[in-house]
Amino acid sequence: MDPKELKRVRLVKRIAQEFPDGALVNLGIGMPTMVANYIPEGRTILLHSENGFTGLGPAAPKGQENPSIVNAGGQPVTIVPGGAFFDSAMSFAIIRGGHVDYTVLGALEVDMEGNLANYMIPGKMVPGMGGAMDLVAGARNVIIAMEHVNKNGAPKILRKCTLPLTAVGEVDLIVTDMAFIRVTKKGLVLEEIAEDTTVEEVIKATEAPLHIAGKLGKF
């Protein structure tokens, strides 16, 4: 595994430890989807697929695809024993009614007030918000999984988001390749750092001010 991939695995593994047994979880596409592969032994979570079911399983084996069972990206998947199908009104009532315990999403920017920008870059990328705004507003806990800095090395954790917002004040946790940060009323609290970094490096790579937890953990 290349070093970048190893860092991704480390961060999704860390997120996977957050879910209590039996949690209902909705994972965004990309890195968040990887979280499902690292649920600690002895715990079971139920995955919600916003296009209409609970019990989202792995990709369908070649030749066994069922055209009626796809994930939110349109890819053929499976449903695990104990799953249930429903229509979009029910699916989004589950999301918006606070019945999803955790959602894990990527971000373009996130700020010290828990504001999130992850759905568009004006003039460049305008794919639409899909279910992201509903998930971030409705899920009980919102976890952001992302690289700590962008492709140019600039911080993505800001004092104030500059891109159009997906939601205001809804982010609870930010987990990156460098840090585990909790969003609190008094600001961002650095609770853990990755094993190959230092507090100074994290502060340098973060625009928003960080409170350092009394007992700093490593992951």
Place this chain on the structure above:
Amino acid sequence: MKPILTADEAVKDIKDGCSLMVAGFMGCGNAFTLIDALIRKGTKDINLITSDTSFPEVGVGRIICQCRAATLTASHIGTNPVSGQKMNCGDLKVTLVPQGTFAERIRAKGAGLGGVLTPTGRGTAVEEGKQKLTLDGKEYLLELPLGADVAFIKAEVADTYGNAFLPGATKNMAVVMAMAADHVILEAEKIVQPGELDPERVTIPGIFVSTLVKATLPSANLQLKA
């Protein structure tokens, strides 16, 4: 009993400039036969209302790629780059709606509600121009009902009363759209006699359905090719 028509007959009276809801999610649950007939008929300037624009040339994506839509109300267009290109050059007026709000606005229309109050979109571009209400200290956006002249729905089985079973994840927007459109055309892989579809298995009650069409195009997961 509902009329059972060919796809061409069923779309014959759909006019240029109509509003059309197409159920489906990334092509899954799109009425391929009806969409194909509508494209052949040449209907244009459609005000298209659909969860997403699928993939280019797959299902509802064809209505965009073949330039038949004047406006689009959807929650996600990222998997069909043609939608974004047409939006950027001004050929297609696009309104992006959060997916849950999209479903609830359509449900509100079908259920006779005056609107929906939701925190989704609060503090974002979605709230622009919308009335806000604060109830019990929490701020909500007022989202208005969304209906259409015509809806295209895809089912696996329908009886001649229009009762329909939609398997797996194909239910998506179909249930609310069937409630919210004036004229609902339901494409079914199999059309059976009353009594042959167990009432316990009905996803959409037949009272919402106007016309039945037997599917002639496979419901294969065409997006796999995209």
